């Protein structure tokens with residue numbers, strides 16, 4: 266089975282994270298999957314941005330939830346990273362779905378509904394994924410596990426991945442309670458014997474965020490199904506060298 270090379274927020278080491286430039290570049294660098302973060306605007310649009318607040322990665326200030334899409338689309342989401350990216354805009358989820366529609370890339374949509382719950386976000390994400398015919402290529406993840414259970418109840422055909430930091434006891438048993446398909450664990454929480462036991466229970470690991478080639482190699486050897494990285498080119502090289 267091919268190990269999925271998930272570009273974390275796109276090619277975020279070399280492009281402004283969660284922009285179309287970052288997503289396109291990641292595909293050029295060998296990503297076979299893309300991880301992105303979704304927040305919701307005041308008028309219910311699904312915007313791809315990591316933080317709840319605008320100021321780190323755009324020319325705006327305040328919370329995404331307090332702005333309309335009309336306001337958000339005026340912002341520059343590239344110049345904070347480097348001058349040549351000036352003019353990059355915040356993407357909507359549909360922009361990324363469109364980019365991936367005719368490819369075989371796996372898309373991990375992380376619902377950022379842990380701080381603000383964004384009522385209705387699950388329904389909107391699922392409706393768009395279905396409209397683009399991408400249900401088989403999407404993994405929904407969140408640190409809000411109530412939301413993941415709800416997603417599964419709405420769309421049993423779409424895979425879900427449980428995001429967590431550390432020390433979850435027998436996460437494959439926990440995954441069964443949510444009918445989840447994957448464990449999106451902080452990579453220090455992944456031991457080879459966990460990967461083996463999870464697989465016996467039909468649950469796969471997609472650890473995040475792995476930027477050290479030595480650690481990538483350990484996780485590949487442990488049998489993870491995918492790796493989330495800021496450096497898809499590094500991971501692609503490693504996978505090619507190992508013939509996996």
Ligand code: G3P
Pocket residue numbers: 273300302315375406428449473474493
């Ligand atoms: O989905 C993996 C990773 O993106 C989770 O953390 O904060 O980078 O969204 P964060």
Ligand code: MG
Pocket residue numbers: 300301302375
């Ligand atoms: Mg994320």
